Amino acid sequence: MQTDPNPTGPGDAPEAQPRRPDAPSSSAVDLTRFAWLSIAAAVATIALKTGAWAMTGSVGLLSDAAESTVNLVAAVVALIALKVAARPATERFLYGRAKAEYFSAAVEGAMIFVAAAVILVTAVERFVNPQPLENVGWGLAISVIASxxxxAVAFVLIRAGRRYRSITLRADGRHLLTDVWTSVGVIIGVGLVALTGWERLDAVVAFAVGVNIIVTGISLMHESVSGLLDKALSDEDHEVITEILRRRTDGTVTFHGLQTREAGQQKFMNVHVLVPDEWTVKHGHDYIEDLERELMGRLPELTVLTHLEPISDPTSYEDIPAAHVRIHDDDHDPTRPPQL
Structure with missing residues (x-):
């Protein structure tokens, strides 16, 4: 338990301490092995796709190889971000460094824009000056292997990202999955070039790849910025939290001022707990401890901060944050003491 920085009066109970960010939990998992897997996949696909481009001379396959180069850079950045995010809290970073993962997603989004620009310029140049393709069959076979x-790696990363709530792994996995669909489009396009003899179709395919990559980059940047701006928890998490608080509201205890946020794998919430005026400090402390155990039992990666207040004191209803999560239904007025 941790006392409020503002001294409490003799009749007030202390506030509950949030769980230490470096305390063992389900989120304390080494995720760098997934980054190493992504790096290995990027190196392999770069070699394969570059070989396919060299054999065919297809600018579509070249654009596919360029995106794999971005994958490698992004995977290295992800590895660094995961290592930084996994470091324990210190006196300088009291809540840890979980938000380092958002910087990884932002860098990956920026790298995607760079790759898209190179691809688009190359596609336009090839459209103006079309060239015949060679060894298309072998080139496409190699590209299929790379895809x-x-x-396979994208599936592993996305599943791990969802399981461990890692934006870095989700971003890397989504990027690889986009690369797969990009490769499918390139394979179809280059195959049609070989069948129809229309050489400019190769450039059209490459241009479409560039546009698709830009869309992916915008999505990653949006998610990264939302995380850095302390986006609230998901609706599903809010439902779990409010269900517990509603069930515990019984006329003698109630709650208001619920706020939440997430930082990488970590989740945070704070709520005001209003209890009977006559409760002792120990009684309030025990109740808060039991509440925190129930909340973290349902959401193991959650850090809980509570503020204990007397339920009949009007001043307890004057500090409700302007932006908060609704806990009760419309019949419950959280800004006034209940009629006991």
Missing amino acids: IING
Whole structure:
């Protein structure tokens, strides 16, 4: 338990301490092995796709290889971000460094824009000056192998990202999955070039790849910025939290001022707990401890901060944050003491 920085009066109970960010939890998992897997996949696909481009001379396959280069850079950045985010809290970073993962997603989004620009410029140049393709069959076969590798790794990363609430792994996995669909489009496009003889179609495919990459980059940047701006928890998490608080509201205890946020794998919430005036400090402390255990039992990665207040004191209803999560239904007025 941790006392409020503002001294409490003799009749007030202390506030509950949030769980230490470096305390063991389900989120304290080494995720760098997934980054190493992504790096290995990127190196393999770069070699394969570059070989396919060299054999065919297809600018579409070149654009596919360029995106794999971005994958490698992004995977290295992800590895660094995951290592930084996994460091324990210190006196300088009291809540840890979980938000380092958002910087990784932002860098990956920026790298995607760079790759898209190079691809678009190359596609326009090839459209103006079309060139015949060679060894299309072998080039496409190699590209298919590279796509299978990327697809398998993307599946692993996305599943791990959802399981461990890692934006870095989700971003990397989504990027690889986009790369897979990009490769499918390139394979189809280059195949059609070989069948129809329309050489400019190769450039059209490459241009479409560039546009698709830009869309992915915008999505990653949006998610990264939202995280850095302390986005609230998901509706699903809010439902879990409010269900517990509503169930505990019984006329003698109630709650208001619920706020939440997330930082990488960590979740945070704070709420005001209004209890009977005659409760002792120990009684209030025990109640808060039991509430925190129930909340963290349902959401293991949650850090809980509570503010204990006397339920019949009008001043307890004057400090409700302007922006908060609704806990009760419309019949419950959280700004006034209940009629006991």
